[in-house]
Structure formats: structure tokens, C-alpha cells
Amino acid sequence: MTHTHQPSDPSLLRIAGLPYFPIAFIARLPFAMMVVGVLTVVVSARGSLSLGGLTSAAVGLGTACFGPLLGAAADRFGQRVVLLVLAVANGAMLVLFTVVVYGAAADPFVLLSAFGIGATAPQVAPLSRSRLVTMITERMPEERRPRTISGTMAYESAADETVFVFGPFIVGILASIIAPWAPLVIAAGLTVVFVGAFALHPSARTVSQHRGSDGSAPSAASELFSARLLVVIAGVVGVGMFFGTMLTGLTSFMADRGAPEQAGLLYGVMGVGSAVLALGVAWLPPRFSMRARWLVFSGILLAGTLILLITDSVGTMVLALAIMGIGIGPTLVTQYSFAAARSPLGRSATVMTMLGSGIVVGQSIGAAVAGEIAEGTGTSVALVLPIIAAAIAFAAGIVNWRLSAVRSRPVTA
Template identity: 50%
Template sequence: MISGESVTTESSPRLLSHLGSTYYPLAMMGRLPFAMTVVGVLTLVVTVTGSFTDAGATSAVVGIGTAVAGPFLGMAADRFGQRVVLLASTLVHSLTLVALTVLTYQHRPVGVLMAAAFVIGASAPQLAAMSRARLLSIINLKLPSHVRSRTLNRTMSVESMADELVFVFGPVAVGVLSVQIAPWAPLVVAAALTLVCVGGFALHPTASVVRRAEHSAPTGSLRDVLSAKILVLAAGMLSIGTFFGSMLTSLTSFMDDRGAGDSAGVVYGALGIGSAIFAIAVVLFPASFTLAARWIVFALVSLVSVVFLPMIHSVPAMVAVLVVLGIGLGPTLVTIFSLGSARAPVGRSATVMTILSSAVVVGQSLLTAVTGRVVDAFGTSVSMWFPIGSVVLMVLFGLWNARIEKGIQTASLPSDR
């Protein structure tokens, strides 16, 4: 019998030996443009045009484009392979990011900007989803059975931590580049990172492994992908995205009220402290602490902290609340992705992971725009209720998921007859 400790020490080197030294740098840096885009578009348009309404609408369309096309990119990757899909989306996405930047400075009509923004969202390379699909395939295909479960838990924790960090620090990067260089810099840098890092990830040798793994077994139907057990996970991710969008916008208004609006991104980074630590710590939780229970428990941790937002009047207090919020948010994100990897139909892992990743961007885009309008109309105190509402939804979806999980377990029990 192999102890948990020996599995832990053996599993990571075995996985890394199949990935190579460039896999994680490409997979981590390639995520950053995805997290910079919504806020980068908002910052560029509002700075150049002076219209927060046009900027909010344009950034929201990015999310709509991702919602429409993201799942189809995942299905195409499952059918034709990740390499061709990633290379095509990388080229279109990078060119359109630059095109939107030029069109904005040419003061083209907002309809033109929104059309470009839709293409940006629709062509966004789904690197995070495809990275999970690759790693899942490599673990199942290459590693011995006794280390798979432990390695999968650890790997999904690292992947979710990476997502959490880029969604927190992506807006920080946008703020720094905008202030230190110019409003066009975030989108141009995002285009360059997409070409180099996502392009490199597309060409990485591991792309061929996922093709062998997915085609070694029958492919699950699209009906399975659209089942309640997957849709509840997408709903959970949507609520996390709405939190990101509403929290950043509300925090920006909060800091602007105190004459430090340009520091909002730095303060927002506090969300990543507790989030990163606890996202990694998920691997230490016992198996008796089920995924369904983790979602509810950590969503409640976020809820307990987020309700204090309307009462906060100082920056140190805001930082403290954001740190605690991250403690709940990080494990919730890890848990939902872990559930997605477990529930994905055979041959549809990229599709499911793309749906989950896209849901975050859709929620972020829509609530960035909506919360911005609320800030203009009613002020910061009212906008702070949007992050609270997002976390309430996170809890409710967690309860819905627990009910679905119970049904799945009941259906899997052997019949008495």
C-alpha cells in the first residue's frame, strides 16, 4: 500500500517529466491577455472617448462574443485538435486587439468599436480550458493509476490558482501599463503576449497527447455537455465572474471617492493573497470533505466577508475584507473546475472547460458595464450590493450542485434487484 505522502512526492515529478520546462511558463503567461482584455477595452474607450456608457457597452460585448463562440472553440478543439484551433484564434485575436486600438483613436462610431470587441471576445484563445484538458489527458494516459487522483487534485489546484491570480492581477497590469505608458498599451501588450505565449502553447508537444487520449474512447454527446450537472457549474462560474466585474468597478469608485482611483488595481490585488494560498491548500483537504461541501463552505466564507462591504470607509479595512474574500473565492474556483474535470463526458473535456472559463469572462464583462452605470447614477454605496448579490448566487448555485451531486451518487449505487 502506498501512503499519501509517497504519492505526493512521486506524483508531481512524474507529471512534470511529461510536460517539459516550457509548459507552465507558456500556460501561465498565456492566460494573462484573457484577463486583461475586458478591463483593457474599458480603460481605452473611456479614456479616448470620455464616455463610460460607450466604454461599458464595448467591454460587455467582449463577454458576449466569448459566450457565443467560446464553447464552439472548445468543441472544435475536441474534434480537430487544440493546435489548429489555438493558432487560428491566436492570429485573429491579436490582430483584432490592435485593430480596436487603432479604431478607437480614430474616433470611429461606437458600433464599429463594438463589432471589433465582439470579434475579440469570439476569438479569445481558450488556453486555460485547453490546458486543463491537456493535463487531464496526460494524467489519465501517462501516469500510473495509483498516483492519478492525487496528481489530478494538485494539478487542478495549480490551474485554478493561476486563473484566480490572472483575473486579479490582469486589471492591475492594465492599470500600470495605462498610467506608465498610455491607454493603448494594455491591448497592444495583450496582443503581443497572445502571439508569443498562446502561439507557443499551441505548438507545444503536449498538444498531440490530448488528441491521442480523446480519440482512444467514445465521444460523449452534446446533450451530456448541456446537462444540469454541467450547467450548474457554468452558473457557479458566472457568479464568480459577476463578482470580479462588480467588485473591481465598485472598488475603483470607492478609491476614486478618496482621491486615489489610480490605486484601485493595487488594492484589488489583496484579493489574490488569500485566494492563492487557499487555492493551493485545497490539495491537503481530506477526501471526506467532498467537492460539493467545499463549494458551499467556501462560498459561505466569501458571503460572511462580502456583507461588510457597504459598511467600509477606510482603505485598510477594504484590504482586510478582500483578503478574507479571497480565502473563500480561491477554493470555490478550484472546486468548480475539479467538478468539471470529473463530470466532463469522455471526449468533451475541452468543451466543458471552455464553457466554465467563458462563463467567468461573460459575468465579468456584463457586470463591469452594469455596475459602472450604477456607480454613475447612484454612487459607490449602491454599487457595493452587486458583489454581495454575486456571492449570494454563488452560495445558491452551490446548494443546487449539492442536490445534483446527491442524485448522481444515488444513481451510481448498485440496484438491490
């Protein structure tokens, strides 16, 4: 006898509780402010754009090295203790970095403290995804899980998009109105308060039922390096590279026109469309398969980037950004949905932080390389880099199409 949906079946909103969503949303804001905030304060205090780019890359490197390890710790020991430690440590590192930058310390100490910011960054977005997926798979009727997971990934990606668009915008406003150090100090306060609240929320007790009493997982760590999971991470790194190269190239494009401060506003054209389309993924028909979505939407993203080759006005740039916005959000949602479906049992937080780190690494590398090229060779060459990044995401989608054709174990997220 099949289980039919009853009114008493709990919704995700009821399981998680309404306060969960605003807390989780604000708690991820400092993470989106970090890279741009660090760049802003270094350029202001040290007067070096090159050092600013390296410092932003150091933040990304810290996240890349420690993000997945922190995800593994959250899987093993629970999210609460890990997040409480990180909330305090990251808040302290943000303040320490600000003191170091304005002090007489040599550049290597600036880079080291930036690495510390990345290494202690509480990756709220991946841990929120892991928390919600665990709730869905363990407390919802089986036939409702796939659509609910798709809708949840759509919401989470739209929240990420919104935060990553408004994060740099908020940094710009605070730096202009108060001082260049203000965004990092305020981010430190937000981290302690809201990441702390996220850690103390009752849902932080939700631990996968697949974990043993000692916290051990039934799946081997080697399963994290399966081809079907690595191709998703490669695709996410491509998306991260696109974010980094596009924002930097767009800043250079607007600087050539004497209005670099307007880059964030134009970037918002892509971000708003992307967030709306990301939410819309949940309503796509099931017959439009996930592997097809990855190819179609990353193909739209790639097509949008090709317009950059002939962009000679702000109007053409806005058109290109609008088309890219159609592709980028749904591509990211689809990649996270694949990651949820392919996570080894009991290791969802590890997998989600691997993806979160992949975006930051791609963004940091992309921004650093695009900054050097824009400064040394010119904007037109820098605007080729988003095309390469989109091509990486599309190529990963092609490989995923082939890998998805191989029958896998049932989706358990």
C-alpha cells in the same frame, strides 16, 4: 493485485515538461488584460465611461458566443490548429480595435471590433486544464489521479487568480508610462508569441483516447447540458459576476476618496490571499468532500461580502477583501474539479471553455451593471451587487450538494 506507487511512475511535471508551465502562464496574460485594456483605451480615446463599459461587455459577449464552440473545435480537431489560427486572428483584432477606436469610426464599429476580440480570444486557461487532465487520466496510475487532478486544478486556479490580479495592474502601468493604446498592442504581441508557443508545445498533440479516428466523441453533445454540469456553470458565472462587480464597486469606493488608481492595489489583497488558498486546496483531507468545500468556501465568500454593508473606511474594506480572498480561490478550484469529474467522455476542452466563458460573461455583465449603478445611484448601492453574486455562487453550491448525493458514474475526468 493493486498497483502501488513506484518511483518510475511519471509525475505531471515530467509528462508535460517544465517549459510547459511558464509558457501556459504567460500565454493567458493577454486574456486577463483584454477587458480592462479595452475599457482604458475607449475612455481615453472617446471620453465616455458608458461606451467603455459597453465595449467591455461586447468583449465578454464575443467570448460567450464563441468560447464553447472553439473548445468543441479543439476537442474535435486538436488544440494545435485551433490555437494557431486564434493566435494570429486575436493579435490582429487587438491591433484593429486600437486603430478603430482612435479613428473616426462610429461607436457601433467600436463595439463590433470589441466583439471580434472576445470571439477570437484564445482561452489558454481552459485548454490548459483540459490538456493536463487528459494527460493525468491517460498516463497516470488510477489511484494517483484524484489527488493529482485536485492539485492541478489548484495550480491552474492560482495561476488564473495571479494573472487576473496582475493583468489590470500591468494595463495600468503600461497605459501610464507609454500610452493608453500600449496595453492592447503589447497584448497582441504576447498573444502571437506565447499563444503560438503554447500551440506548438508537444503537449498540444495530446488528444483524448476516447475520441474516434475522425475526431468524433463517444458521448452525445446533450450530455453537456446535464443538471450536474449546468449547476457548476451557474456557480462559475456567480464567481465571474463577483469579480466584475467587486472590482467596479471598489474602484467607485476609492474614487469617492479621491484615489481611484489605488483600487487595483486593494484588489490585490483579495487576489494574493485567494491564490495562496487556492494552492492549499490540494492539501485538504479527502474526507472534506468537494461538495462540502463548495458550500464552506462560498459561505466564507458570502460572509465577507456582507461586511460591505457596513464598510465606511479603507481599513474595513481591506478586512472584507481579505475574508473574501479566503473563500473565492478554493471555491473556484472546487468548481473546476467538479467540471473535470463530470465532463462527458472526449469533451473536456468544451466543458473547460464553457466554464472559462462563464467567468468572462459574469465578469463583463457584473462590471457593466455595477458601473451604471455606481455612476447613477452611488457606491453604496453598487457594493450590494457583490453580495448578490456571492449568493448565486452559494445557492449553486446548495443545489450541487443535493445533486452530488445522487450516485453518478465513476469519475473519469
